[in-house]
Each structure stands twice: as structure tokens, then as C-alpha cells.
Amino acid sequence: MIDYRPLLFANFLAIMLLVTAGFATIQRSPELVGSRIPAVSPSSSGETQTSADDERTPADSAQAGTDRIPRVIPAVSVPDTGSSPETTPDTASAQTAADPQPSTTTEPSPEQKQQPTQARLTLRSNVYDDQVRINGEPRGSTAMDLELEPGTYTIEISKPKHSTWREQVHLDAGDSPTLMARLERYTTVRYRDGTWEHGVKTGQGTYRDSDGLTYEGEFRNGEFHGEGTAHFPDGRIYEGEWKQGTMHGEGSLQRPNGDVYEGEFQDGEYHGRGTLTASNGDTFTGNWEDGELNGHGTLTTADGLMYVGDFRDGELHGEGRLTYPNGGYYRGDFANDRFHGEGVRTFSSGRQYRGQFVDGRFHGQGEIRHPSGASIESTFREGEPYGEVRMTTPEGEVFIARTSEPGVCYRKGSYRETQCPSMEAW
Known part of the structure; x- marks a missing residue:
């Protein structure tokens, strides 16, 4: 049987040697990055001068440094894998490019700066929606910033119902002025023969048309509105309040015949409380409607006649009291300027009628x-007794008469004819 243990042990030792060599390489690499070593000049004896360099002073090193030629060792980068790849010229170039280098720019001398050829003009105004003209050419509205050729310009800024602002300015190349225009709003109204000056129709002003109507006062939207005085072509003169072109409110109107009304107006007519003084001296005071007295009022004539009571359409109508210059008076009902209805008419002589009236007569x-103390009681017809008449003398005697039997009377309670007593109105 083959024993593999010696072979495995040998492989293990080889791997350990490789790992140890790798760590040694990594530890030495930082000392090489960016370090410099001097190039050694050979001496006459051919030995390397290492100890002498170590013993030199800084001054000696500075002196000796002029003879040295330093050599730059490129930095060695260590990859994360722990291996140390070879440094190539491409790698060194990439490292050099990665390091930022200070940029050097050469500023042009003052003689090299470009001179301006145009001027800059800034326009502003105190209103909106204005119109700008430069040398007569429309340019829009402010705010405005313009690039213009050098020269002289006439600036005009306008707006309807405002004064026009004008100014002449000379511009050289490189100039940059700012012009602030102030436009004043027109408040004076002037109307002449069909034309509203400056288009202004609201405010204080004057009016004159081709028919001869003149007006001075307040306007609103082209109409007489507010306080004002008008002279009409027919000779009337009105002074007072206006509303939308008509006499309305407090005012006075003088007519060509001399009549003068002072009081309230509505829609051009006497309306409200007012007094009309006629050219003959008669005075009407009271409540007016549509140009006529209506309701309670007073009438005083130049010859002393005075009425206090009700009016209808300018006539005495309703209840009232009419006093005559001679002291006589009427108190009662009126209709269409006449005594009509129940009333009392007292004459300056003291004679008095009490009863019914029709069209100003006893009826x-x-x-x-x-x-x-004498009296006559009867039914009256057009101012005269009619039918049976009862007469009472100052002494208290009572007589009965009939208008069908003139001059014949009967004492009360008797059928015997007798002469009628003399009595006024019989």
C-alpha cells in the first residue's frame, strides 16, 4: 500500500512558503511608493560610499545635492487580491493622469480686452400698460432693457388719460443709464364739439357742444354726475346735483321767464321738497312730484292771497284754507283750484256761508x-237759494219763503202772507 503522507506534507510546506513570500512582498511595497534613491557615483577605489552619506550635515547634503540626479520610482499599487502585478508604462501614465494638476491660464493684458460697441438703456415708469416710442417707433411697454447703437434718442412713454412723458438722451458705447418716467393721470374733463380731450370722461371739468349747452362741474363716464352748473340753449340755468346726465338731487333751476325753483330734483323734474317762485311773485312750497305740487303745501301770491293745504298736480285739491288779502277766507274742500264739497266761506264784511259748494259756488x-244775527237757510243752486227758504231776522223772527213766489213770506206757524223782511242775499 502506498503512503501519501510524505507527499501531502511536502505540498503543505510549499503552500506555506508561497503565502509567506506574498506577505513579505505586501509589507515592503509601501516603502517603495514615491521613494527616491540617489544615483551613486563610482569612486576611484570602486567602493560604494554609503557610510559617508549617513554622516553628512544638512549643509553638506545641500551642497552634495547639486551633483545628484534623482530618479523617481513609480508607485506600486497593491490589488485587493494580495498579488503584486507588474507596473507597466501604461499603468504609470494612468496614475499620473489621475492626479490633479494645477491649471495655468494666461490672463490677457489690458490691451487685449474687447471694447463695447453698444449702449444699454433701461426704461421704467410708474404705471402699467404704457406705450414706449423711441424716435417715433413703437417698442412695447415698460419695464424694458434695450441694447442700442450709440447716438441720440427721443424717448416717449404714454398712456390714455395720462400725461405723456418725453426725454431726449445721448448714448455712447458702454453707457447704461436708467430712465424712470412718471406719468400724471388727467383729472380735468374737457369736452369740445364732440371730442373728449385725452379721452378723460370722469372727474372735474367743462363741457360745451355745438348746440350751445355748456356745463362746468363733475363728470362720470362722460355724463354730468355730481355737482355742476349747466346753461341750456333755451336759457335755463341749473346749478346743483346731477346723476347720469340729469338733474337729480338738491339744486336750483332758473327759467327764461324768471321762474326759479329751489329744492329737490329727480330725473330732471321737481321732485321732493322744494319752492317755486314765479316771475309774478307767487310762491309755491311743498312736496313735488314729476314737476308739480302734490300733497301738502303752501301758496302765497304777490297780492297777499295765501293757501295752506293739499295740492294735486299743482292745483288746490283736498282740504285747505284760503285766506284773501281783505281778510276773508275759505276753509274746507277744494277740487281743481275751486271750492268743492263741504266748506265755510267767510267774507270781509263778516257774512258767512256754511254748506256745500260745487265749482266754487254755493250749491x-x-x-x-x-x-x-240774521240768517238764511235753504237749498242753494249755483250760488242762490232755491225752493223753500227759512229766514231769521236779527230780532229772532222766522219767515218762510219760496223762490217760486218772490216777495211773499209766511210767518212760522202761519199761513197768512206777509211782506218779506229786507235781507242781503234774498
Whole structure:
């Protein structure tokens, strides 16, 4: 039988030797990386001067170093596998390329810098949506940064309803100015013969058209709106509040005939509380609707007549009291400027009628009383007694008469004819 143990032992020893040699190689490699060894010059005796080098001072080494030619040993990289591959020229080149080298750039001298050939212009303004023109050419709106050839430029920045900003600037190559435009908003309205200046239709201003209408005051969207004064072609003059082109609110209107109204307006008509003073001196004060007195009001005429009461469409209508300059008065119902209905008419003489009225006359049941105490009771027709009449004298005597029998009276309770007493209104 063959014994393999000596063969296995020999193989084991060979493997151990190989491993030991590998570790020795790895431990020596770091000492070789980047180390330098001097080249030794042969002496006259042909021996290597090793001990003398070790005993030299730094000064001697510096002096001796000028005669040496150093030789660079390339770095040996150790792979992770533990093997040490041979260093080839390609490997050395790759290692050199991996190490960063400082770059050297040569700055051009001042004579080599390129000189600017254009100017830079920056435009700004205080408004949005403006329009920029340079030498009359539209360029859009600000903000704007422009590259321009050297020269002189007229800059114009505009916007509707704003003042136009203009400035002339001279630019040389390399200039970079910034221009800030300030546009003021127009607030003055001016309308002349169909044209709104600067397109402004809202604010304070004046108006004049081809028909002769003039206006000075406030505008909104091209209409008289707010406080203002208008002179109309027909001679009317209105001063006061406006709304959307019509007289509306507090104001006064003077007509060509001399009538003057002061008070409230609505949609161009007298409406609300107001007073109309007519050219003849009559004064109407009260509540107005659609240009006429309606409701409670007063009327005072130039000759002293005064009415206090209800109106309808400018006429005395409803309940009221009419006082005459001579002291007489009427108190009662009115209709269409006349006494109509129940009322009391007192004359300056003291005579008084109480009863019914139709179209300003005694009509219907009524009574006339005299200051003396005499009275007439009857049914009245168009201002006169009609039918049976009851007369009472100042002494208290009562007579019955009939309008069908003029001059014939009967004492109360008697059928005997007698002469009627003399009495006014009979």
C-alpha cells in the first residue's frame, strides 16, 4: 500500500512558503511608493560610499545635492487580491493622469480686452400698460432693457388719460443709464364739439357742444354726475346735483321767464321738497312730484292771497284754507283750484256761508249768516237759494219763503202772507 503522507506534507510546506513570500512582498511595497534613491557615483577605489552619506550635515547634503540626479520610482499599487502585478508604462501614465494638476491660464493684458460697441438703456415708469416710442417707433411697454447703437434718442412713454412723458438722451458705447418716467393721470374733463380731450370722461371739468349747452362741474363716464352748473340753449340755468346726465338731487333751476325753483330734483323734474317762485311773485312750497305740487303745501301770491293745504298736480285739491288779502277766507274742500264739497266761506264784511259748494259756488244745502244775527237757510243752486227758504231776522223772527213766489213770506206757524223782511242775499 502506498503512503501519501510524505507527499501531502511536502505540498503543505510549499503552500506555506508561497503565502509567506506574498506577505513579505505586501509589507515592503509601501516603502517603495514615491521613494527616491540617489544615483551613486563610482569612486576611484570602486567602493560604494554609503557610510559617508549617513554622516553628512544638512549643509553638506545641500551642497552634495547639486551633483545628484534623482530618479523617481513609480508607485506600486497593491490589488485587493494580495498579488503584486507588474507596473507597466501604461499603468504609470494612468496614475499620473489621475492626479490633479494645477491649471495655468494666461490672463490677457489690458490691451487685449474687447471694447463695447453698444449702449444699454433701461426704461421704467410708474404705471402699467404704457406705450414706449423711441424716435417715433413703437417698442412695447415698460419695464424694458434695450441694447442700442450709440447716438441720440427721443424717448416717449404714454398712456390714455395720462400725461405723456418725453426725454431726449445721448448714448455712447458702454453707457447704461436708467430712465424712470412718471406719468400724471388727467383729472380735468374737457369736452369740445364732440371730442373728449385725452379721452378723460370722469372727474372735474367743462363741457360745451355745438348746440350751445355748456356745463362746468363733475363728470362720470362722460355724463354730468355730481355737482355742476349747466346753461341750456333755451336759457335755463341749473346749478346743483346731477346723476347720469340729469338733474337729480338738491339744486336750483332758473327759467327764461324768471321762474326759479329751489329744492329737490329727480330725473330732471321737481321732485321732493322744494319752492317755486314765479316771475309774478307767487310762491309755491311743498312736496313735488314729476314737476308739480302734490300733497301738502303752501301758496302765497304777490297780492297777499295765501293757501295752506293739499295740492294735486299743482292745483288746490283736498282740504285747505284760503285766506284773501281783505281778510276773508275759505276753509274746507277744494277740487281743481275751486271750492268743492263741504266748506265755510267767510267774507270781509263778516257774512258767512256754511254748506256745500260745487265749482266754487254755493250749491246744495247751506246757510248764510250775517253779522247782525240774521240768517238764511235753504237749498242753494249755483250760488242762490232755491225752493223753500227759512229766514231769521236779527230780532229772532222766522219767515218762510219760496223762490217760486218772490216777495211773499209766511210767518212760522202761519199761513197768512206777509211782506218779506229786507235781507242781503234774498
